[in-house]
Amino acid sequence: MTHESVFGLPISMVGPSDAIPFADMNDAALVAAAVAGERDAFDVIVERHRRAVYQVCYRFVNNHEDASDLAQDAFVRAWRGLKNFKGQAALSTWLYRIAVNVCLNRVSSRAARTATQAIESVDQFEDVRIEGAQHAMIREERAAVVRTAIAALPKKQRATLIMRTYHDMSHQQIADVLGSSVGAVKANFFHALANLKKSLGTKP
Amino acid sequence: MTHLTPDELIDALEGVRHQAHLAECERCRRELDDLAAVLADLQQASVPEPSPLFWPHFSARVRTAMDRDAPPAGTWPSWLRWQVLLPLGAAAMIILGVMFSVANQDRAERESAAAALDAPAALDAAAPSDSWVILADLVGEMDLDTATAAGVVAPGVAEQAVLQLTADEQQELTRLLKAELTRAKS
Numbered sequence: 001m002t003h004e005s006v007f008g009l010p011i012s013m014v015g016p017s018d019a020i021p022f023a024d025m026n027d028a029a030l031v032a033a034a035v036a037g038e039r040d041a042f043d044v045i046v047e048r049h050r051r052a053v054y055q056v057c058y059r060f061v062n063n064h065e066d067a068s069d070l071a072q073d074a075f076v077r078a079w080r081g082l083k084n085f086k087g088q089a090a091l092s093t094w095l096y097r098i099a100v101n102v103c104l105n106r107v108s109s110r111a112a113r114t115a116t117q118a119i120e121s122v123d124q125f126e127d128v129r130i131e132g133a134q135h136a137m138i139r140e141e142r143a144a145v146v147r148t149a150i151a152a153l154p155k156k157q158r159a160t161l162i163m164r165t166y167h168d169m170s171h172q173q174i175a176d177v178l179g180s181s182v183g184a185v186k187a188n189f190f191h192a193l194a195n196l197k198k199s200l201g202t203k204p
Numbered sequence: 205m206t207h208l209t210p211d212e213l214i215d216a217l218e219g220v221r222h223q224a225h226l227a228e229c230e231r232c233r234r235e236l237d238d239l240a241a242v243l244a245d246l247q248q249a250s251v252p253e254p255s256p257l258f259w260p261h262f263s264a265r266v267r268t269a270m271d272r273d274a275p276p277a278g279t280w281p282s283w284l285r286w287q288v289l290l291p292l293g294a295a296a297m298i299i300l301g302v303m304f305s306v307a308n309q310d311r312a313e314r315e316s317a318a319a320a321l322d323a324p325a326a327l328d329a330a331a332p333s334d335s336w337v338i339l340a341d342l343v344g345e346m347d348l349d350t351a352t353a354a355g356v357v358a359p360g361v362a363e364q365a366v367l368q369l370t371a372d373e374q375q376e377l378t379r380l381l382k383a384e385l386t387r388a389k390s
Contacts, residue, residue, distance in 0.1 A: 039267075059251060142249070143248060183211055186211040196246070
């Protein structure tokens, strides 16, 4: 594979012989090195972004096993398509985009079924008294209910909500990922919030 | 009074605009407050952190999956481009064409041997194409010796083919020929 330059860097600048260790490189330099065939550079990319990619997937499926499988798949796809990454967006945004697409393609109805069952326990939560050391546990329980409610949303609403709320992606970026208009993204976001209002109540 | 659309409510939620309308419209303000409360609830819901042992394991899994996967150039090997595929495809078509033509020629020879001098009539009866008509005109009167002399049939080809057979294959050929002779006699 020959590349005269990657992101404006001569290819000789992104090889393993440079003094800068991969761990100290920025994302653009790591991508350039990985495209030039340096697998260790991609390992650093994985290490740097694995938590965020995993979280995108977890919010989709609301369980660890599926989330780790989906995140792994997202990184393998990123590796395959790395030469297509032009650096126009942040690497993290590009990885989220891949992760969301992997999730949209692979999310099963199992997560939705589980979610529906768990939503029914919201009322029980209302009766729990917040006292001292129990506070963190209660908060985590509430978080679990919220995550479950998110996982029960229709796929496009879920994707929009996750990208907008947790990964600070713009409406335009989300529209690009989903192949829809900015107006549709805003409508999806609104309906996602409205659905969550119904399923969760407006409890602060 | 018209109220804010979903798009406009999202803009208002993100503080972009419509503040003047919200100052006057109780209903839209209440709806916006509800959406903001849900959003605040969402922002509290973090993802549970997996075990610290999970991350090295995850990286190793990704690496293993990459090893099993194609190189980053894509699912097609880099050398397998249209510049290679096109000539290969063309060569494959030519080989198939030659094989088909040889098979047809072989069948035609067997049929012509059986039909002997009736070949032109047989070709006419089969509603021949122009090329078959020309071919029939050329070879209709040709016997095996003439065809051999013209180089259409190489002498000794059948004998050489038989000599190249293994002992078992020769025995099988003998058995088949005897069976065919027996069938012809009966």
